[in-house]
Amino acid sequence: MAKYPFENIEKKWQQRWEEEKTFHVTEDPAYPKNKRRYVLDMFPYPSGAGLHVGHPEGYTATDIYCRFLRMNGYNVLHPMGFDAFGLPAENYAIQTGTHPEVTTMANVDRFRAQIKALGFSYDWDREVSTCMPDYYKWTQWIFLQLFKQGLAYESEMPINWCPSCKTGLANEEVKDGECERCHTKVTRKRIRQWVLKITVYADRLLEGLDKVDWPEPIKLMQRNWIGRSEGASVHFSLPGHKETLEVYTTRPDTLFGATYMVLSPEHPLVPALTTKECKASVDAYVQEAARKSDLERTDLAKDKTGVFTGSYALNPVTGKEIPIWISDYVLISYGTGAIMGVPAHDERDWDFAKAFGLPIIQVVAAAGETGPFDREPEACTVADGFAVNSGQFNGLPTPEAIKQITAWLEKRGIGEKAINYKLRDWLFSRQRYWGEPIPVIHCNKCGIVPLDEKDLPLLLPQVTSYTPTGTGESPLANIPEWVNTTCPKCGGPAKRETNTMPQWAGSCWYYLRFLDPKNDKAFVDPAIEKYWMPVDLYVGGAEHAVLHLLYSRFWHKVLYDIGVVSSDEPFLRLVNQGMILGEDNQKMSKSRGNVINPDDIINNFGADSMRVYEMFMGPLEVSKPWSTAGLVGVSRFLERAWATSEKPIVDSEPSAELTKLLHKTIKKVSHDTDTLNFNTAISQMMIFLNEVSKLEQLPRKLWEPFVLLLSPYAPHLGEELWEKLNISKDVSAKGSSVSKAAWPMYDEALTLDEEKEIVVQVNGKIRDKLVLPAGSDEETLREKALASAKVQEWIAGKTIAKLIVVKDKLVNIVVKA
């Protein structure tokens, strides 16, 4: 069989689509709200390596879905753009002196060409790149809104610092104590930073998850990251000091068991609480802790360390003095940076008390435990139970004890109900060049002054050196003529902010810019925003579970609160595509040499084969290995479709059997495409084609619907086959495209079989099969089953205990010896 001319076909149709703007979309009011869909891909970072086979997986899925929706009468917004600010281009600039804009634009061009070569139905008139001034003008504008809302502030806390990237990192960017990007060990550094108050939105971000159709694991990851917990604040008085020591605990019911306190080494009260005798050891410990990296303080040092401060606090319920220690197992960044030590009911406190010989008092007993409870317990128990050794609260089950002790504390003004989060504010500035300049000015007189909105965009200046200073200042700090400016408020001399925004900034809101990408009056026109938003389907990798997807939701909620967007959640439905592994079942990587290049596949097998194969590999959501042999199988399927199309088209009626198969196929492909189960939809099309390709002549009634079904999957071949079909109808004129044709309908009646194969089981084992008219009643099934000779052999001499009949499916005869 001749190889089908995919090179010509694919080039031809890609040109046609481009020239005729086939996929250009407008806010046509004729479509009611329920006939509009916004289907979004996670836009790529245009790396120097070019497109990866992973990219087309999600892009093909959404493309098929969009084409399917259009053919079903929907107005579909399906845009693409580029996440174009980022470190690799800047690092390349440091090595070669080439401006990041030059490399980035070259990479964007390459990515665009590669993406277009796959025949996706994007509206390219809406393309955006986050590094373009007319785009980042609005990123800066959003920053100003955050600033005005009091959600952006400067801070000088010790932060995660990547010595290799020479920049600060957000908590979300640190994995296993390493920089997520370059795997360098993260150290701590104290420099001035811009921080966004994402914590203010913690509850809203949590609640919003209940409203969206996202994979549960992703929701769970976000919930865990936000890490809300309920408990109580307790104020311990400090004999000899005016201050009190506040701690946060989720187990106020264990207060009677608090036998010591621990402060984080960074806690502000440490100097005041340290007695003369203990000063030397405390100072040494504090210094040692400051020197350690986070990793050393956690992973490598599970053995508890700490020193006594020499001071005591009063346990508010027992009135006893308990010693105050410092230890690095208490984190300054969570709660109040201080804890009460309840060794009997907290593993960490148990370890600490054991290490330093501190008293351990049991205050919670398991249900049924009888005591006595006056001895030191043998093991730490964290489970709920009932209170013991807790005075008036004895006997209360844990939840009730928590309530009552909290109320008791509140009444005396020494404690109250409290809520805490693991989520920290978002460290938003980077000490690098290739990012959005933060649009604020530092004035000696007026302090921090935001730029006026009319002065946006604040352009990135040209620099001679891209090398980060490494001292905590960006390369922008080395350009005096840019840094030195005048204060917009007082007109006096002032300095520009030299930090830039992280890469997440541009990707936080790109889905909004796609709506109205050329608007220079607003970041999006409100009417257009209302027309499309929110995003109906968002497809991308799971690696963004807590980074991009949390940041985006945060910004979106702020934009909602200031009234510039109409929904409080941006992405209604999220689907994560699985990773495509190498043929060796390992993650694709240059070092393993198992990388598949999409360009090679397109050149050798065509874009349609690539698309259909990636969808045929398995379910969209799971990881699966690449197999070139599997690709060949799909390629043969398309070859066969082409070969079949070369047969003479006839208007005669197809056989009843094939008509039935056609209607079953339309039904299954329609359903499976709608639910994104592309692999089984393709399988059904293969079954159909295997039968139809046996014919000598091709009935139009079979072939037309099949071409329509195939066309979202293999759009170039689809167009070509459609054109071939319609030559006699003379509608191959300009503007005609299979993508504008109507999706085929099926007749439910024609999908039903007249005869059903009935399985006959004896004691659950298949002993015979009967063919009976569909809908045969139970009585008939029973009679026919019992009449079967094979069945008779198996039930001879036995008594029938039970007889189960499932209509149109099976008969199970349960017999006893």
Add this chain to the structure above:
RNA sequence: GCGAGAGUGGUGGAAUGGCAGACACGCUAGACUUAGGAUCUAGUGCCUUGCGGCGUGAGGGUUCAAGUCCCUUCUCUCGCACCA
């Protein structure tokens, strides 16, 4: 350690609690040929000469019936990791 997900032929994978292995790859045999990642036909879970038996990581359970539901357990992948 905690949390989540996944374990089905030689391979990728199908299966509203009702015929396990659709579809595809690979393999075997045959046909054909303009030797092409051809094409066509038949076969292909394991054991057994056969009747038949056994099979969805392992072990229990519920059910007339379990890949599917429940419990226990193992392995792998991912996420979090002293968050009080």
